[in-house]
Amino acid sequence: MKDDEPEGFDLATLFAERGAERYELHARHLNHQLPRMLRTIGFDKVYERAEGAYFWDTEGNDYLDMLAGFGVMGLGRHHPVVRKALHDVLDASLADLTRFDCQPLPGLLAEKLLTHSPHLDRVFFGNSGTEAVETALKFARYATGKPRILYCAHAFHGLTAGSLSVNGENGFRDGFAPLLPDTPIALGDLDALERELKRGDVAGFVVEPIQGKGVHESPPGFLRAAQDLLHRHKALLIADEVQTGLGRTGDFYAYQHEEGVEPDLLCVAKALSGGYVPVGATLGKDWIFKKVYSSMDRVLVHSASFGSNAQAMAAGLAVLSVMEDEEIVANARLTGDLLRERLTALMGRYELLHDVRGRGLMIGIEFGRPGSLKLRSRWTMLQAARKGLFAQMIVVPLLRKHRILTQVSGDHLEVIKLIPPLTVGVKEVDRFIEAFTAVMDEAHSGGGLMWDFGKTLMKQAVGNR
Structure with missing residues (x-):
């Protein structure tokens, strides 16, 4: 401690001593449904630090932020x-x-x-x-x-x-x-x-x-x-x-x-x-x-x-x-155009992908009823349980498998919204497209852990009615 620093409250010590209790503290004293929801979908991560468009967890893994705190972090974190x-x-x-x-x-x-x-x-x-x-x-x-x-x-x-x-x-x-x-x-x-x-x-x-x-x-x-x-x-x-x-x-x-x-x-x-x-x-x-x-x-x-x-x-x-x-507005326009164009190019490849829309770095990806019988039956089961579950099935593996944070655009909507920091560029677009393609490939294969997770979401949705 420097000579001119006040004694008493020490934030670093508090973090070191109590930081691991974050989910328990929230469940006990704040909105108890938030930690429950995060644990259900596997979003109960522990992020230690952040900079720009990225978070890092306790093991040093980086996560790409395509959510920007619901748009708050326009310049990314800690500019x-x-x-x-x-x-x-x-x-x-x-x-x-x-x-x-x-x-x-x-x-x-x-x-x-x-x-x-x-x-x-x-x-x-x-x-x-x-x-x-x-x-x-x-x-x-x-x-x-x-x-x-x-x-x-x-x-x-x-x-x-x-x-x-x-x-x-x-x-x-x-x-x-x-x-x-x-x-x-x-x-x-x-x-x-x-x-x-x-x-x-x-x-x-x-x-x-x-x-x-x-x-x-x-x-x-x-x-x-x-x-x-x-x-x-x-x-x-x-x-x-x-x-x-x-x-x-x-x-x-x-x-x-x-x-x-x-x-x-x-x-x-x-x-x-x-x-x-x-x-x-x-x-x-x-x-x-x-x-x-x-x-x-x-x-x-x-x-x-x-x-x-x-x-x-x-x-x-x-x-x-x-x-x-830093010409942030121009970057949002150019990077947004690139991201939207590359997503739009995937529409002919995936029958579950129905629309890509938006302007700049505010992009909506909408999913809809597939044509093939095998996928249509699974889609129908999800819709019967709760509309919006398929979009959640995309959001979850994007985070858990590819370390990319996104969100479903609203309750009962089959839409993912991308609102990343306005500082993202080609590197982040490449990373998102690669991950999104892998998740969509798995969804269209008709099997695997992704649809099993969909069943878990269905049970949760029916149980909350």
């Missing part, structure tokens, strides 16, 4: 520039969060963030994507004086009460009613959008340009047409770019793939801090913010205790700097 920024801001001993001053870092990050959406003017900083959506919902209601928000079926916008009200997945909503009286429409259904708008009580429409659940892209022209309809009825377009933003889809924001789209409110989070510090941001037009904060009496009408904290702001500035210096 040196972001690490240095956080060390620097801690060493500066700033008078942070006094609540009655104006620190420079929030203003500087807002200024930098707004350069990527020049039609927007102001930013509110919170602590997560769901808070960013909550902010947008509140601002839309207050600015328009109308109560109702429209959203899309199968959308995911967060899990707090307001964002849950615009969540299109019943599995997340069940048991938490009553929620806000908001209304779902199908992604791309302009007639339904116009029909709801004609009722005159709609404050806004919140939409993911590419839905995270299933990786479904909004149809060409839909966002621009929706924007025109909304503005005609004095309602707002709210773009949820919590997962799609900051380069994920090969442009800085996914809405920018469609010409003329300029959301009134824009939600970002996840990758903004490089995965180090919780942060969320709601960007909006000047008139909306000025209506919400219409007087000095309303200066705290919407605020967050940890919003705009120095660590989050410094990390955000470092992330945006790295994205420019």
